Amino acid sequence: MPIPTEPPPTGRDHRWQALAVCLVAGFMTLLDVSIVNVALPSIRSGLRMSESGLQWILSGYALTFGLALVPAGRLGDARSRRGVFMTGLALFTATSALAGAAQSEAWLVGARLLQGMAGGLLVPQVSGFIQQLFRGAERGKAFGLLGATIGLSTAVGPLLGGLLIEAFGAEQGWRWVFYVNLPIGLLTLPLAMRLLPPPPAREAAERRRGDFDPLGVLLLGLGTVLLLLPFVQEQQWPGAAKWLLVPASAVLLAAFVLWERRYARHGEPLVNMRLFEARSFSLGTLLSLVYFAGFTAIFFIFTLYLQNGLHYSALAAGLAITPFALGSGVAAAIGGRVVSRFGRPLVAAGLVLVVLGLAAAAVAVHLWSGPSVGWTTLGPLLVAGIGSGLVISPNQTLTLSEVPVSRAGSAGGVLQTAQRIGSAVGIAAVGSVFFSRVASDGGDWAGAFEWGLAVAVGFILLALLTTLLDIFGGARADRLPIPLPARAGDRTGDRS
Known part of the structure; x- marks a missing residue:
């Protein structure tokens, strides 16, 4: 779908610097979804954690993160995106320090619950600011950088976590997985105050009167x-x-x-249901849900296979995933630049590359399942990463292309909630197959990875089907945006 080419907003001379602030903060919160995975053995030995406690370190963050997304997006729309962003960033920095200083299982689990809530406050404001600050092809570039941030944060987490544990030791290295957020947060807060725009003065009074x-x-x-x-x-x-x-x-x-x-x-x-009457939004949200079900689960089972099955160190396991991260980051930035030219077919092409890359990775594991598997999967994961970069940022751009700026935060929260639900469903489904195969096959980690990968690819094929429905479903791709009911204070120029 071509993206409307409106003139860039005025009075936003620092919008690219403001975007950089948003992306740094967003990277920090999304990184904490994946970086903790490789730190679990260190946490277990450092705090004598139970299995249930370890699970809650992961699932508690995901739960409270997902819970906060839509209300936080609406709060930013109704009050002040900058205010909600800075509150979330300050809380995330403080709760990261709290998690790193944990002295017991209950302390760490509680800190992770609060940390997830803070991340959920912050993240919807990023897509809201992109909708507010950019128009036309520039918006596609901005979402391309956001897509690169999402892909890199998901894939780089295990590598960074491995480096920190390698540097600070297995007993205490896990603390630095959380402490690494402190300098980033403390540097980003004053920049956010200086560079992020407040609500326009003529809208501020209307926002203050808005209900919730x-x-x-x-x-x-x-x-x-x-x-x-x-x-x-x-x-x-x-x-x-x-x-x-x-x-x-x-x-x-x-x-x-x-x-x-x-x-x-x-x-x-909280969520205007007429948003879902826009084909781009409804199908794009569904695509995000099923794609993240496959996309996130891949890293979950691959890390388990490498560390538990092949006894890779945390650092080596992170390095093995790096090709996906590099491919995803570069392709996402490119995809954001060209999405206005190619539309949904670009997403479909990306999904085909992901399927081909993962299928090749499964073949590589089947043929060479020994310690060299990190090398044999390098090329396939690079291809899959390139494909993923052409999915995430273009889909986000297209999904939000018909959303008014006044609802950008809540719409972005819905989209990101779909991603979190997809991730949870995918990890549960893929993980269930993976663990059952490990148990039934007497510790055949390679075979379990192949079966789990097959389930993940099934989710990605569903995402491809959703994309094809959008391309060939009978609705014109170049139709005008659906006229959602306008709030007082909305302007024609605010509609993307």
């Missing part, structure tokens, strides 16, 4: 937690009773949709 839909926040929050909890606790919560939370979450989320439609008659809801 508390019942919508409650329904969405409970529904999201009940949906995510059985997936993030899949390995630690035995029995089938946990899956009863899924239909319960469906009831709450259906109630949320009905309430939002009703609330929209007299106020600005």
Whole structure:
């Protein structure tokens, strides 16, 4: 879909510097999703953690991160993106210090819950600022840099975590996985104050009078937690009773949709359901959900295979994933620049490359499953990473292309919530297959990785099908944006 080419906004001479501040902060919060994986053995030995505690270090962060995204996006839209961004950044820096100083299991788990909430406050403001500060092809470039940040943060986490543990030792190295955020946060806060724009003065009064839909926040929050909890606790919560939370979450989320439609008659809801009438937004959000289900799970099982199956060190396991990170980062930046020319077919091409690269990685593991597997998967992972870079940032640009700036934060929160739900579902599904194959095949880690990779590729093929539906589904790709109801203070020039 061609992206409208509006003139760049005026009064934003420092918008690229402001974007750099947003990307640094966003990188820091997203990095903490993946960097902790390789630190788990160090945390276990340093704090004598239980299996349940280790799981909550990962799942607790994911839960509170996902819980905060949409309300934080709406709060930034309704009040001040800069204020919410700086609050989230300050809290994330403080909770990182709290996590690094942990002296017990409960202390660290509690710090991770707070850290996830702070990250969820901050991240939706990044896409909101991109919508606010950039137009046309420049917006595509900005989202390209954001896509590179997402890809790099996911893939570089294990490498950086391995380096820190190697440098500071297995007993205490895990603390520096959290302490590394302190200098970044302390340097970024004053830059954010200086460079991020406040709400325009003529909109500030209207924003202060804006409502916040508390019942919508409650329904969405409970529904999201009940949906995510059985997936993030899949390995630690035995029995089938946990899956009863899924239909319960469906009831709450259906109630949320009905309430939002009703609330929209007299106020600005948490999520305006008319956003989903835009084909670009609805299909792009679905694509994000299923793609992240496969994309994130790959790193989860590959790290386990290398460290537990082949006894790679944390550093060596991180290095093995680096080709994907490099390919993803470079391709995302390029994809953001050319998405306005190629539209959804660019995303489809990226997904094909991801499938081909992962299939080649599976063949490499099948033929050479010994200690040299990190070398044999280098080329396939590079190809898959290039493909991933052509998926994430172009899809984000296209998905948000019809969203008014006044709803950019809440729409970005919805998109990122879909990514978090997809990640949780994918890790649970792929991890279940992976662990069951390890148990049934007597420790055949290579075979388990191949089966898990097959499930991950299945999710990516679903993402490809979703993209093809958008391309060939019968709606014109060059149609005008759907006219969403405007708030007081919205302007025609704010519509992307």
